[in-house]
Amino acid sequence: MLNHxxxxxxxxxxxxxxxxxxxNRVIPGRRTLLFVHGLGETxxxxxxxxxxxxxxxxxxxxxDLVGYGKSSRPHPDGRGFDAHVQRLWxxxxxxxxxxxxxxxxxxxxxxxxxxxxADSQGIIKKYVNIEGDVTQFDLTFSSxxxxxxxxxxxxxxxxxxxxxxxxxxxxxxxxxxxAQRYYEALRQCDPNAFLANARELVKRNKxxxxxxxxxxxxxxxxxxxxxxxxxxxxTLSLSEGEGTLGFLKEKRLDIMSFENAGHWVMIxxxxxxxxxxxxxxxxx
Numbered sequence: 001m002l003n004h005x006x007x008x009x010x011x012x013x014x015x016x017x018x019x020x021x022x023x024n025r026v027i028p029g030r031r032t033l034l035f036v037h038g039l040g041e042t043x044x045x046x047x048x049x050x051x052x053x054x055x056x057x058x059x060x061x062x063x064d065l066v067g068y069g070k071s072s073r074p075h076p077d078g079r080g081f082d083a084h085v086q087r088l089w090x091x092x093x094x095x096x097x098x099x100x101x102x103x104x105x106x107x108x109x110x111x112x113x114x115x116x117x118a119d120s121q122g123i124i125k126k127y128v129n130i131e132g133d134v135t136q137f138d139l140t141f142s143s144x145x146x147x148x149x150x151x152x153x154x155x156x157x158x159x160x161x162x163x164x165x166x167x168x169x170x171x172x173x174x175x176x177x178x179a180q181r182y183y184e185a186l187r188q189c190d191p192n193a194f195l196a197n198a199r200e201l202v203k204r205n206k207x208x209x210x211x212x213x214x215x216x217x218x219x220x221x222x223x224x225x226x227x228x229x230x231x232x233x234x235t236l237s238l239s240e241g242e243g244t245l246g247f248l249k250e251k252r253l254d255i256m257s258f259e260n261a262g263h264w265v266m267i268x269x270x271x272x273x274x275x276x277x278x279x280x281x282x283x284x
Contacts, residue, residue: 007050012063014090017078020070021091022062024050028096031125032059033281036088038106039141039201040194042069042185045105048270054278058101063091065111067193069185079196081204084111085118098123101281105130106263107142107201113222116229126281127229130265134219134231136206137243141166143206145198158191171262174236178264214247223251230254230280234261234268 012019022043026032033055035046043062049055050062064071065084074083088111092100100123104112109132116124133139141162148157163186171179186194205216214220222229231248235257238245248255256276261268 007047007060012091012094014087014094016072017066017074017087018072019066019087019091020064022047022050022060024056024060026059026061026095029099030059031057031099031101031281032061032092032095032097033101033103034088034092034097034112035060035062036102036104036108036112037062037065037068037185038108039197040068040186040189041105041108041182042188044069044185045181045264046103046266048266049274049277052274052278054274058281059095059097061091061095063088067190067197069188073190074193076192076196079193081111081114081197081200085114088115092123100124101126101128103128103130103277104132105266106132107197109133110201110204110218113218113225116225116227117221124227127225127227128232128277128280129222129229130232131234131237131263132218132222132231133201133205134214134216134222135244135247136215138216139202139205142198142201145195146202149195149199154195155191158194163187175262175264175268178262178267181267182264216247219247223247223253230256232256232258232265232273232276234258234263234265236260237263237265 007022010021012021037043037045042064046062049060066072066074102112102124109129116127148154167179167183204218207215207217258265258269258272266273
């Protein structure tokens, strides 16, 4: 049952774009949690937060990025991360948000990392990154999409190999709830937006000209942030001592693991994740 600040749905007009927003009653001046979803996803992947009465004291915003879910389809020049970031800032301006906590999942972690880096006014107070890309080892679905484009069979890959074989069958065997919900989100997304964002994920996280073992520009930005932040991951998604976890530990960054969770920590471990999140955001 939804809490007494039940989830509402609103279409927000930002220029020529329409942003579909899930939210509770937004009160200017109150602390705000902005949830940003990943590649192919929608804001519905965070819907359980609206059912948790511990979060009644916060404004809750969970948009569908343009190109995804129930938001409008973007113009070709409006598909990139910078455009996503600009629209999210304009959303916050419309609601007069000045005390913000960010939660970004997967690609949403890349986008929210860029938001943190651009926050010259100190609006963002804390940041929770859920398996956002911080090394070249994180490029799973996005690299496959780019490879399919290079072979000129992206749409076939997307609709058959990816949605059916990878998500419904392979992921569905291990994580039936999160896989089914991801499949439903993929059915709503614009394949062109998916591909454009997949290309940018690869470009920003696999810069071979960077020195050292880790080639992600986003990862370097994340490591350099000064605000309180924590990286969350599922133990069935990332391997200890390898790739991303090796980078995070080398940089001595705060991490939080969730046992027996996959990539969608907030779905695979609902109770554990939202208990952690409330403790993190409520802490002064």
